Amino acid sequence: MPSMNMVQALNSALDLALTRDPDTLIFGQDVGYFGGVFRVTDKLQQKHGVTRCFDAPIAEGGIIAAAIGMGAYGLRPVVEIQFADYILPAFDQLVSEAARLRYRSGGQFSAPLTVRSPYGGGIFGGQTHSQSPEAIFAHISGLKTVIPSNPYDAKGLLLASIADDDPVIFLEPKRVYNGPFDGHHELALKTWADHPMGEVPDEYYTVPLGKAAIVRPGSALTVLAYGTMVHVAGAAIEESGIDAELIDLRSIVPLDIDTIVASVKRTGRCVIVHEASRFGGFGGELSALVQERCFHHLRSPIERVAGWDTPYPYAFEWDYFPGPARVDAAMRRTLEP
């Protein structure tokens, strides 16, 4: 099977989507001739034509608005927002329009769009190239939020998102575009070539939304993570020698509650890891759900490992970014009698 990094896997997914469905088109800032600042749409315009993959004005709200209108017409637009930090200008279009259209129109109209966006930290991008805004989307009824952690899932989840008839926010952890990153920034970079999930079929396939992956089975405790944090948690588990079960949520809406609950009921302990600021982050919802559904099985407090409650601090990246050491400490706290 060919080996791909996440950028190549996403590019392959988009290439297939354009090939299979004439009603699918792509637009966004710099995605056309240039192929995107992260190269995810590389060569797609050249291969499929200028109207299938083209540059958009620097107007995120306008991009989403146009995509909603195209969806109402019957197309399946896939748009790129250059950084997840820049989805915010389009937040109203996503919440007040895309998320509500099917409901309020009694099903007459819907917004089957996919909003791709590089997200998360670890690249010294500073305040506006590093944020993880997933929690504010997860709270919005009508939106789905997908976050892959590896090339194989990225391709399958993106194709599933494009095929989905509802608006999907597809957040791409840019720190793992070119290789799995476990938080050990002091060590040499790894590539996807040596990683099993870097093996990606050329063909069309989907990974269903709402189905979590048990990355590593274990009995001592359950670690819930998504995106880059799956690799950070994996490293922490490996290095600690703790027999933790690691679950990659893959999509937070829909959320695979059954897999989560079954695991925590077995282990009795739970650590939640995300990059986003802790307060009001998605970890709060996860903690509440686990607590509500596994209360009598819990043997210690559910722990949250997350970014601090500060803006994303450029020079303090590794003090802010939740690394293996913080995950390790949290796991040990949950194991205290």
Place this chain on the structure above:
Amino acid sequence: MPSMNMVQALNSALDLALTRDPDTLIFGQDVGYFGGVFRVTDKLQQKHGVTRCFDAPIAEGGIIAAAIGMGAYGLRPVVEIQFADYILPAFDQLVSEAARLRYRSGGQFSAPLTVRSPYGGGIFGGQTHSQSPEAIFAHISGLKTVIPSNPYDAKGLLLASIADDDPVIFLEPKRVYNGPFDGHHELALKTWADHPMGEVPDEYYTVPLGKAAIVRPGSALTVLAYGTMVHVAGAAIEESGIDAELIDLRSIVPLDIDTIVASVKRTGRCVIVHEASRFGGFGGELSALVQERCFHHLRSPIERVAGWDTPYPYAFEWDYFPGPARVDAAMRRTLEP
């Protein structure tokens, strides 16, 4: 002491703010000559002059942007967003600019603005006149979020918010503007005239941000609420005969964690109530915090009573709106052995 409804109390606060500080000014849609669609700025333009309280274009982002610039100059703007649902077009200005300015500029600039907005349901306002978006603000480091539940607090908290040197989102539960509403929509309306918190001094005073109020002491369980839900929970407690402790958070950022934790440690049980959709709502953060800090004191699962995970459904208001019955059921569940 004069009796005021919440609209009058807010108007009194704004009148005092304009009188005391020439650097305070008010603008927003229809707040000038007309005095605001909810009459909160009634007569302020006539009394203080057109440049102190004036109409703004229908451009929420522009309103916040202008207020940030005024703050950078040295003014203390108080803006009204006509409905909290319409803060969303300004979300990027609030998150990427107002919330970050002090931090990113090394303290050279700050954004001491107050954003007032009528919020919440119970008035048959349908999808875009009923929402409770507090969770998406609570997640943003750099913003404060205040939600009064009665006239006395409304005036004191608004004056404290205006005096605060950081950006404050001030959400006014419009359902209790004219009287306490306990969710019994089938019963006659109550007025603030018969309510102790409807007694509001004419003078300037503040209610500190970050200090919760124990509305009703109790020992059986702790109910956490804010805004309209304080009254709903109060009714549920009274009718149930359960000796619950009712805490009105008053501000969710800063959050009075000490009062919350002390109470739950005493009662060992906790019910969280809010109008906003449940999934990803602020109840998740509260549940997680309580669980983390009171785990060994908890005798039953923390319950959340909230709006359903749907858009705000116009004709189904009373099926969606969390009423006393749902709070009662949740309290009883927490009391089950």
Place this chain on the structure above:
Amino acid sequence: MSDTNKLHLHIPAPKARPGDAVTFDHMAIPAAGKLRRPEIKAPEDQLRDLPYDLIRVLDDEGNAVGPWNPSLSADHLRRGLRAMLLTRLFDDQLFRAHRQGKTTFFMKSTGEEAIGAAQSLALGASDMCFPTYRVVSWLMARDYPVVDLVNQIYSNASDPLKGRQLPILYSARDYGFYSLSGNVGTRIGHAVGWAMASAYKQDDKIAIGYIGEGSTAEGDFHEALTFASVYRAPVLLCITNNQWAISSFQGIAGGEATTFAAKAIAYGIPGLRVDGNDFLAVHAATIWAAQRAKANLGATLIELFTYRAAGHSTSDDPTKYRPATEAQAWPLGDPLERLKQHLILIGEWSEERHEKLTVELTEVVKSACREAEAIGTFGKSRPGTREMFEGVYKDPDWRITEQRRELGV
């Protein structure tokens, strides 16, 4: 440069407030028939005077004059008159229904009926309209069942929107009428996207999007026009300038400094300023812009100059912020009266026929209301509670199913 003269902050104010004498003398009204009608292929730099003029066809006597006269058939004009009159009667009836507690909310389009009616009849059945809440006459002109409007307003068991939406925020896909919502400004960009999609598919359908003059201040307006200009979208973008945005006069949206039609110049597209109370002028401008759109010449911005004769909504009392007599003083008159006058003048209508039509349409509205009330007014009947949980997504996830179970529906 002298720093001595102090700055001051300008706050726009309308010419008259309650108690003041009403005057529209400051408003220059060009005579009907004078403005040229350019070729649709005319380059934008030859059209830059149009936004400062006013396209008018009907003169004060009711004659149709000048190059913009669309020379419509009498049948077409009568269809327009019918749609406008039906809208007027419908508005009055449902406004009363609100006062009688049959609904929680209602909005009238009194004085603006010509706009939706003329444009609905000018455009094709498969074109798509992205409306504001003031163009219900679009649906009236296409014979949308009045009873379904009332069912929606009453949110009864037959509400096509299943009780999920505030009264008058209709959606009627089969009638080329896009889903409304309570927030303003956001859907004009959907019109552009829809038009881009039609062009992308090499289809021949065009879109028309509406926005109120007050809402043009939203960033959405600018982003929509930017997209329309950049991709030459086949779309008509219409600003209904009815002088008021709730209590704010159009000066708060920029109307003191220039016309709303002039905003077209920022995007290098034509901007037409049209007498919105003149059915023929609205039709003519719409056809001109539609032909440009269909000829791949791109978007046109149309300012429909009119006046909001009624309150903003049932929640509003306009006498609090403008003279009560302002509506009557509006120099461009009543669109219904002006079309009627024209039809009578050309011998295609009479007071008698108008009387008969009024009676007929009053009965249409009344019987629709009766039919709807038989099902139920607000609160008396409504769609199954289960509808609250449907349609959040195409397929519900566990949250919805669990919560539906918790509520027991």
Place this chain on the structure above:
Amino acid sequence: MSDTNKLHLHIPAPKARPGDAVTFDHMAIPAAGKLRRPEIKAPEDQLRDLPYDLIRVLDDEGNAVGPWNPSLSADHLRRGLRAMLLTRLFDDQLFRAHRQGKTTFFMKSTGEEAIGAAQSLALGASDMCFPTYRVVSWLMARDYPVVDLVNQIYSNASDPLKGRQLPILYSARDYGFYSLSGNVGTRIGHAVGWAMASAYKQDDKIAIGYIGEGSTAEGDFHEALTFASVYRAPVLLCITNNQWAISSFQGIAGGEATTFAAKAIAYGIPGLRVDGNDFLAVHAATIWAAQRAKANLGATLIELFTYRAAGHSTSDDPTKYRPATEAQAWPLGDPLERLKQHLILIGEWSEERHEKLTVELTEVVKSACREAEAIGTFGKSRPGTREMFEGVYKDPDWRITEQRRELGV
């Protein structure tokens, strides 16, 4: 109307891509000195031709000609030249520093140095600039300590922004330079609000806000201009049209359909289109607009027509999307060379003096870098980790204090 001809979607494309021959023949460049300079009190309707012309003072030989010639003193011109040259040398030095791994990121303003330099010197010390990341020459012209720029870029222990901000996103309140951020478009409205505040206080300070031509597509731009027009804010709103937005040519922002200066017409304010590579023209236009602002005549939109000669940032390789030789072919030349040529022509400068100045400023930059590097380059030195937790709010709440304790700082 014929429905037979099919629609198609127009996607703008630049005249030349890598491999194509470069030509700017399609670009009409009016001769210097020809355009009239209107009275600042001239009504907007007499200024509507200006956005389609180009204010130029320096002709091809370097003579200052025409009514816009500001007749600046040689000292003023030399100060401008110094600021521009310092910026150029600084950019080159720090770009190299990035290649050497001393910082993670850098952006140049090569070819655009005249803009910040001329406007910084034209406006008052207490006026406030709301910059983009391409007007560092504003600070150079006001003798901001170069070492502090480098300290910020290295995020070392002396970084004035305490390690919290991406390199080059400076903030320098005492130099009339507002806080930058990585997101584009959002701060132009702050400039308007600041100017409104000055007017509200009956102060005499004015504001100047910048935005790139690509970013004018953001709704923020429109809302800012709407506020500026409605409240007649004393503000200069400047669009630096450097032809490119990363890989997107200005046509993607609407430049195919009209000029960016023409956007002023939508708001009923004057729009000036200025040769951005002409120090004298930029100065003259700035003074004209500043006088209007200070005379309570409101805002002016200024398009500064220039070219982004370098890559977008250190992350960008422009040869991937535009011909490598395009920069040299830019018909309006190099702002630095043109001002130098003028000064020499009028006998106030020489190649020798330029050589000496280059040597002197090279040393200024080098010594600033040495000084900063002595403190530390990126990663080698930085503010105390505690700074990560400071300044989120004026006073930290329990979350910050707890988390700081958890991290042990």
